[in-house]
Amino acid sequence: MNAYSSGPIGVTRLLVHGANGRMGQALLRLAGTRGDLQVVAAVARTVGQRVIDGVPQYAATELHAAPEFDVAIDFSLPDGFSSVLALCIERGSGLVSGTTGLDDRQKTAISAAGRSIPVVWASNFSLGVAVLASLVERAARALPGWDCDVIEAHHSRKVDAPSGTALTLGDIAAAQGAQPRYESIRAGDIVGEHTVQFTSDGERIELVHRATNRDIFARGALHAAARLVGRPAGVYGLSDLID
Numbered sequence: 001m002n003a004y005s006s007g008p009i010g011v012t013r014l015l016v017h018g019a020n021g022r023m024g025q026a027l028l029r030l031a032g033t034r035g036d037l038q039v040v041a042a043v044a045r046t047v048g049q050r051v052i053d054g055v056p057q058y059a060a061t062e063l064h065a066a067p068e069f070d071v072a073i074d075f076s077l078p079d080g081f082s083s084v085l086a087l088c089i090e091r092g093s094g095l096v097s098g099t100t101g102l103d104d105r106q107k108t109a110i111s112a113a114g115r116s117i118p119v120v121w122a123s124n125f126s127l128g129v130a131v132l133a134s135l136v137e138r139a140a141r142a143l144p145g146w147d148c149d150v151i152e153a154h155h156s157r158k159v160d161a162p163s164g165t166a167l168t169l170g171d172i173a174a175a176q177g178a179q180p181r182y183e184s185i186r187a188g189d190i191v192g193e194h195t196v197q198f199t200s201d202g203e204r205i206e207l208v209h210r211a212t213n214r215d216i217f218a219r220g221a222l223h224a225a226a227r228l229v230g231r232p233a234g235v236y237g238l239s240d241l242i243d
């Protein structure tokens with residue numbers, strides 16, 4: 001890790017990658033309410049003003065000009081992910097990423113990065129989905145042979161389908177012997193809904209999580225960033241960083 005020498009003592013310096021997006025904007029707003037975090041760079045594909053609310057803005061092509069930072073928080077798109085991962089390795093900084101739709105090569109790169117920096121990637125940073133995941137695991141284990149369907153709904157501009165969270169929930173059910181099927185709905189401004197349905201003859205269980213505000217993901221990612229600082233290199237799960 002870098003020495004964290006140039007920021008105020010106890011303050012974690014953040015680079016926000018994907019800063020113009022829906023998640024990026026929530027991250028910038030909520031980071032500004034925390035005394036233990038300071039955003040030192042906001043990076044997006046394109047940049048208008050050079051400084052917004054005191055935060056220097058960088059285009060993706062200028063990533064290497066960003067100042068020293070302790071942790072990058074990345075909620076961008078798969079084609080931006082690899083460059084921020086490479087920068088974190090180069091600088092010895094941590095990485096918190098929620099970008100979904102990564103390919104196998106990028107997932108392997110996360111594991112490899114864990115040899116030199118602390119990194120956490122999660123398909124969903126909400127506490128409610130962490131609880132949903134444990135309920136899905138329990139239901140799948142208790143209901144062998146039942147049909148298992150993962151149904152997810154998101155806003156019409158979401159690029160990947162099924163969502164990263166749907167795939168994570170399906171993997172958890174599959175690890176218990178279920179054979180999940182996936183349905184995706186893209187409509188309007190839906191923030192994120194996931195239903196895991198177990199069906200047998202004459203009965204059905206539905207486990208549902210509805211996100212109505214993306215601040216829950218941003219808060220979880222900021223919390224993870226604050227808890228990642230000072231940790232040894234490794235790939236961490238959200239559960240490692242939650243009290």
Ligand SMILES: NC(=O)c1ccc[n+]([C@@H]2O[C@H](COP(=O)([O-])OP(=O)(O)OC[C@H]3O[C@@H](n4cnc5c(N)ncnc54)[C@H](OP(=O)(O)O)[C@@H]3O)[C@@H](O)[C@H]2O)c1
Pocket residue numbers: 017018019020021022023024043044045046047060075076077078079080081097098099100101122123124125126214217
């Ligand atoms: N894990 C979770 O809890 C969670 C929760 C919500 C969303 N997500 C995921 O987070 C990601 C972002 O979601 P969103 O709704 O905020 O998307 P969005 O509104 O489309 O924003 C994407 C942002 O990424 C930037 N970007 C795109 N390509 C880039 C590149 N090559 N280099 C640098 N920046 C680039 C865009 O810049 P421009 O604006 O300049 O084009 C924009 O600022 C998606 O993968 C989504 O699935 C994860």
